[in-house]
Amino acid sequence: MTITIKDVAKKANVSIATVSRIVNNKPGYSKETEQKVLQVIQELGYHPNGLARGLISKRTHTIGVLVPEISSMLMSEFISGIEHVTHEYGSSVIVCHTESQGQKTRQYLQVLKEKQIDGIVFTSEVLKKDYYQLIKDMDIPMVMLSTESFDFPVPYVKVSDRRAAYSATEYLIKKGHRKIGMISGRRGDIIAGQPRIDGFMEAMKVHELPVKDEWIVAEGFSFEDGVNGFHKLINQFPEITAVFAASDEVALGILSAAYKMNIHVPDQLSVIGYDNLRIAEMSTPPLTTVAQPLVEMGKKAAELVFEMMETNRSVESRIFPHEIVERQSVKELS
């Protein structure tokens, strides 16, 4: 027994067209009928049916967000930003947890298409050709967040991984460190892995410090990668005084491993992280790290898809500034 626009129309003695006009306040009715209709709507508790609306207007006020890992704190912050502006625009977000699986990604893309969503933000993954094709066929705006495509013309929102890694490394150097290791994402990872390694290498080079390949252990971005990587690193490079972690989770892994090995941070070992997640200030010691403005980036990504929706044109990519947040995991060497 759901009540429709017809019920309202009947009870208010007007046509459904008039009710529609009033609900969407488009011109074409008198003050009095407006009053009347509004009152009837109240009495009946009428709410328009979004499906019927969307069928005609071709707008569902829904966007899709594709994330590889939903319970990562990075994603939480991104989603938080995205949700915020999406809600401001009167829309809502469907979260699609791809688990980095092509299968699930494609499934979700199908679903999103059938649901006729208005836009997509694609997060932290490489945009494969068939993903791109699928989305392109949907003919809706998409923007990439914390990733970019070298093959397809999709606007993105990012910080410069390379430069941020450069900054982090340089920071350690300026603090007097010379023997610096890195625990990074995989080299094969064109988006977040290799660029950060490049930035690290470049900083070392510019400051005329030696690097060996074994100084860089390329495992991944997780906590476990951090602890495993640190063991590997400390074996091959015992004289190390500082390490640059390619993510805060990795940094926490290092902290944890060091603690167990009775290596005191920062007195015996300095650690700098990457991301500035909320846990960065919760660790012991609090983590010095290079910050990405995560929530802001999420917001901007969403804003861009709405801008594209409204203007019907593409939009420029944004490189956000990174920033070193000094806490207590790095010590100045004298």
Next chain:
Amino acid sequence: MTITIKDVAKKANVSIATVSRIVNNKPGYSKETEQKVLQVIQELGYHPNGLARGLISKRTHTIGVLVPEISSMLMSEFISGIEHVTHEYGSSVIVCHTESQGQKTRQYLQVLKEKQIDGIVFTSEVLKKDYYQLIKDMDIPMVMLSTESFDFPVPYVKVSDRRAAYSATEYLIKKGHRKIGMISGRRGDIIAGQPRIDGFMEAMKVHELPVKDEWIVAEGFSFEDGVNGFHKLINQFPEITAVFAASDEVALGILSAAYKMNIHVPDQLSVIGYDNLRIAEMSTPPLTTVAQPLVEMGKKAAELVFEMMETNRSVESRIFPHEIVERQSVKELS
């Protein structure tokens, strides 16, 4: 130029009814026409329009999840579980970030109604009367996650906060601690605050240990609450040897504050947390805590709403078992 069922029908020389039957594989067509139609669908790249479908079938294959704080790790895990089974059921989830604001909650409820979603999971908040009324009017299944209602008959998925707190406290006692403080959620919080305090009190009472009101500082569940609370606690109760934190975030706050005050955990102070978030194993020292099976609970909550959808009847609530996860933040006193 989106292509519809009509285009398929025309090109395949059949009626739209037949196409529809084939797409939804309901009986009423021959093998050959099926072949033909399927092929045409391929060629044209036809995808059914979910809006039109939903308009008739009254199913949108979408559920809404209301969360107070999206970037909390607790929520991440819940959402992760919910998303998982929702996807298995061929549906998707809209996340609604209420920020614990009545305003935003009501807005989202409106939106969800207009979107004609199939079900709701309501998380970690008290269900106010008007929320309940709004949802009841939508006439769709809802289940509560990590919260419950004493006023309305809504099935829920929870652990027993009281008993879990009891267990945590008893664990400390069994480890030889006698002077135990607690940093908890607010007393006014009927859902997660007071019950945990009650559990704590009860365990102390049963083991004939004294408690003063100042031993319990009721601030909230955040990291900051943990550090502030610990300062307050240690001032009023310097001889303390252990503290029960009502959340892992609070526990981290305690760890952090203790570290700065040069109080060594666990040698000088034992800390037990609550939740078993992923960070619990990342902290230094790794946090002993009482675990809620967060992902499982999220899964179950979603399963229950789908069960209610299918059977059209309500469902029994579930109390999940908690469990002490021993790590290294609690020391045995001898």
Next chain:
DNA sequence: ACTTTTAACGTAAACGTTTACGTTAAACCA
């Protein structure tokens, strides 16, 4: 051989809106 069943469709109404277009009466104008 005749009726009855059944498989394989097609027709058209329905779902709940928006909106182009038509209609009416009042207001306005010269």
Next chain:
DNA sequence: TGGTTTAACGTAAACGTTTACGTTAAAAGT
């Protein structure tokens, strides 16, 4: 006064499906 504009509506088509019902011809039954 007669014509023109305008405000305030109503009518009906359209959006893309699903589905109850009707139709036809072949298969089955007696």
